[in-house]
Amino acid sequence: MRALLVDRSAPGGLRLGAAPDPEPTAHQALIRVTATSLNYGEVRFGIADAPQGTVLGWDAAGVVERAAADGSGPAVGTPVVTLGADGAWAELRAVDTELIGRVPDGADPGAVSTVPVAGASALRALHRLGPILGRRVLVTGATGGVGRYAVQLARLGGAHVIASTGAPEAHGDGLRALGAHEVVKGPEEVGAPVDGVLDMVGGGQLVAAYERLAERGTLVAVGHATGEGEHFPYGTFFGDQGRHDRSVATFFLLACTGLAPDLTWLAERVAAGELDPQIAWRGGWDAAAEAVDSLLGRRLHGKAVLDLA
Known part of the structure; x- marks a missing residue:
């Protein structure tokens, strides 16, 4: 062949x-x-x-x-x-x-x-956050393949979607067209705390995004585009001042089970024009x-x- x-x-x-x-x-x-x-x-x-x-x-x-x-x-x-x-x-x-x-x-x-890596990663990472209807969800690295699917799927799931990109002036209109309610340059620009984060970037952005989590919020570390480590300052993991029960979840798509129905569902949505x-x-x-x-x-x-x- x-x-x-x-x-x-x-x-x-x-x-x-x-x-x-x-x-x-x-x-x-x-x-x-x-x-x-x-x-x-x-x-x-x-x-x-x-x-x-x-x-x-x-x-x-x-x-x-x-x-x-x-x-x-x-x-x-x-x-x-x-x-x-x-x-x-x-x-x-x-x-x-x-x-x-x-x-x-x-x-x-x-x-x-x-669909397989980008769509299924976004879908399973959102599942890890739990119910997102009416919740605030931040997607970092939102202009990448996984990020663009994540923005669309989070909007379909009823979340208030905040998309983070290094060039909001260039990509803001496109991300809003996909379903983002807000477009920011980085997690530091996020106003009110968020209930969940899908992080595609890693490094300092992951740390900054974690700081924006509300009580009982979850950050799913999907991507590691920076190639940098994460260094959390002293006090990050204190549980007072609205920081109780926040968590970071690691993610590996091929460790997920039952993916065939997800791939079918995503392919149907793409074929129907419901996902771009x-x-x-x-x-x-x-x-x-x-x-x-x-x-x-x-x-x-x-x-x-x-x-x-």
């Missing part, structure tokens, strides 16, 4: 080449991939750290080529969206059936390929280097999609 292979001597660290067809286990379906979306983490760290010749990729949409031998999962010919630790940047992918969502007929594979995948770059997989360069240069605010045709 054709695949994008890790080759750090090539532009973007990837080259088109040939790889062996994957051999599914009994609980895996074989997927014919038609589109994949790229995530900053996999291009920033995966390409740098993976052995040469590896086929990476977390997100892929396509069609079931061979159903799982144990009878689980969708039938041959079903359009699907898939999540995995690797293998998405290839014509064929073997995927556990617990990580396969069904896609409505006629849906754009490129649009639904943005916010595709900022789209092209063929022969242009992968351009997409990788744009992601690493932080020039994309939204998702990058490769069509595997």
Whole structure:
């Protein structure tokens, strides 16, 4: 099969080449991939750290080529969206059936390929906050792929949504169009305390966002874009003055169970136009280097999609 292979001597660290067809286990379906979306983490760290010749990729949409031998999962010919630790940047992918969502007929594979990491991370992180109807929710790093889904989903869930971005003058109108009630430059600009935070940034922003939590509030640490540590000043974890029972939750999508229904639900919302995948770059997989360069240069605010045709 054709695949994008890790080759750090090539532009973007990837080259088109040939790889062996994957051999599914009994609980895996074989997927014919038609589109994949790229995530900053996999291009920033995966390409740098993976052995040469590896086929990476977390997100892929396509069609079931061979159903799982144990009878689980969708039938041959079903359009699907898939999540995995690797293998998405290839014509064929073997995927556990617990990580396969069904896609409505006629849906754009490129649009639904943005769902697995970005959409599912936002959805599960919001679930971790608990009921959000009528609550104040802060999303930091709101212009990224996960952040844009988080803003939309939090608004759908009935929250008062505050979106944080380093350039509100450039992205404020777009974030408000997605559902943000307020757009701020950083957590320090948030007025009244918030009931929950989805943090995509880490470092000092996570610390500042935690300081804005109301009593019994929760911060979910989803992303770590700064690559910096978190240093909390003395007194941060005192429980007086409205700080009782505040918490920080770590997050790892592939540790979540029962993701197939989430992927299906999100794909349906995207196909129906109720969620905007916010595709900022789209092209063929022969242009992968351009997409990788744009992601690493932080020039994309939204998702990058490769069509595997």
